[in-house]
Amino acid sequence: xxxxxxxxxxxxxxxxxxxxxxxxxxxxxxxxxxxxxxxxxxxxxxxxxxxxxxxxxxxxxxxxxxxxxxxxxxxxxxxxxxxxxxxxxxxxxxxxxxxxxxxxxxxxxxxxxxxxxxxxxxxxxxxxxxxxxxxxxxxxxxxxxxxxxxxxxxxxxxxxxxxxxxxxxxxxxxxxxxxxxxxxxxxxxxxxxxxxxxxxxxxxxxxxxxxxxxxxxxxxxxxxxxxxxxxxxxxxxxxxxxxxxxxxxxxxxxxxxxxxxxxxxxxxxxxxxxxxxxxxxxxxxxxxxxxxxxxxxx
Numbered sequence: 162x163x164x165x166x167x168x169x170x171x172x173x174x175x176x177x178x179x180x181x182x183x184x185x186x187x188x189x190x191x192x193x194x195x196x197x198x199x200x201x202x203x204x205x206x207x208x209x210x211x212x213x214x215x216x217x218x219x220x221x222x223x224x225x226x227x228x229x230x231x232x233x234x235x236x237x238x239x240x241x242x243x244x245x246x247x248x249x250x251x252x253x254x255x256x257x258x259x260x261x262x263x264x265x266x267x268x269x270x271x272x273x274x275x276x277x278x279x280x281x282x283x284x285x286x287x288x289x290x291x292x293x294x295x296x297x298x299x300x301x302x303x304x305x306x307x308x309x310x311x312x313x314x315x316x317x318x319x320x321x322x323x324x325x326x327x328x329x330x331x332x333x334x335x336x337x338x339x340x341x342x343x344x345x346x347x348x349x350x351x352x353x354x355x356x357x358x359x360x361x362x363x364x365x366x367x368x369x370x371x372x373x374x375x376x377x378x379x380x381x382x383x384x385x386x387x388x389x390x391x392x393x394x395x396x397x398x399x400x401x402x403x404x405x406x407x408x409x410x411x412x413x414x415x416x417x418x419x420x421x422x423x424x425x426x427x428x429x430x431x432x433x434x435x436x437x438x439x440x441x442x443x444x445x446x447x448x449x450x451x452x453x454x455x456x457x458x459x
Contacts, residue, residue: 177211179245180332180365182231187240189226199390200226204240206384206393208333211363213356215376217422218386218394219430224369225337227391231367232258232335244333254282257326261338263318265310271321272297272306278328296324299358316347320354333365340375349407352378356405373422377415378405385425388433394425 189201201223208214216224229235230242233252242249244256252258265274272293279289297303300320310318319339326334340348356379359366370376376383380399387394399418401409409415 177363177365180208180210181243181245182206182208182333182365182367183241183243183246184227184230184237185241185243187227187230187237187242189223189230189235190238201237202390202392204386204391204393208365208367210365213359213366213368213379213381215368215370215380215383216386217370217373217376217383217426218391219388219426219433220371221389221433222386222429223389223391224386228335228337228367228369231333232256254278254329255332257329257331257334259319259322259326259334259336259339261341263310263315263322265318265321265325267310270307270309271302271313274310274321275325275328278325282329293328296327299361300324301354314347315343316351319343319351323355323358327362327364331364333367336366336368338369338371341371348372348375353405353407355379356403360404373419373426374410377401377418377422378407378410383422385422386429388429394429397422 184204184206187201187204187206188199191198191200204223204227206214206216206227216227218224226235230237231244231249233249233256236242266277269277272290275293275296276289279292284292294303294306297306300323302317302320302324305313305317310321313321323334323336323339340351343351352375359379368376368379377399383397383399385394385397386392397418401412401414
């Protein structure tokens with residue numbers, strides 16, 4: 162019995178042919194009362210078919226906002242957002258979304274959660290069960306198919322969330338800091354699992370993160386954003402071989418790229434703090450407490 166495909170079409174040479182994301186001169190402006198806020202200005206981005214691309218930058222720079230544009234949740238004020246050359250006009254099954262918060266149905270088992278996307282597409286019970294079990298096998302979760310979400314660890318729940326997003330056979334997978342709520346050890350394991358899954362499926366991925374090492378370890382290319390309004394500061398290719406291995410994180414090449422990205426983000430983070438706090442940005446750092454406790458100082 163055949164099952165729904167788990168990735169987009171591929172060319173004769175084995176390379177994906179669908180899942181091309183393009184943002185062209187995207188501007189985003191929000192109105193707040195009488196005030197207009199420019200969140201993003203003139204941003205260009207490309208995710209080639211089967212490519213893993215990360216967005217990183219200081220807090221509030223518009224990373225998640227751009228991801229929401231690609232998801233179809235918001236429309237750009239100006240510019241174009243395209244998937245495979247077609248304008249994005251709203252959410253669609255061609256794009257799967259994974260959030261930082263666990264978004265599983267607590268009353269459904271792991272397999273039933275994954276089957277949900279197939280069910281919404283009208284796939285028959287036997288076929289969707291087989292497809293769900295195939296995806297769970299890829300994610301190393303088949304042994305837990307009959308468990309409920311509250312019986313799983315945080316990392317396992319997020320794996321189910323990723324698998325469920327893949328169940329609609331999207332061309333593009335969008336991830337908004339999916340490992341942000343996990344402890345460091347679990348996060349490292351999840352990064353390895355995600356890159357292994359991507360290696361098998363070769364789906365296009367746009368990944369938002371604050372974690373520099375995470376972005377380098379997972380990505381083919383990294384887009385570094387400026388402080389608000391978010392613009393492209395620099396696009397950096399990641400020249401590390403695949404498959405990725407945790408030992409790479411201590412290589413000179415990895416460390417050099419980490420320093421580059423860290424310096425870029427630090428520069429923009431200081432700019433962001435300056436905009437928020439004004440000219441007195443560092444004044445408080447020179448206060449002489451002279452041995453006083455906090456109550457005496459206040």
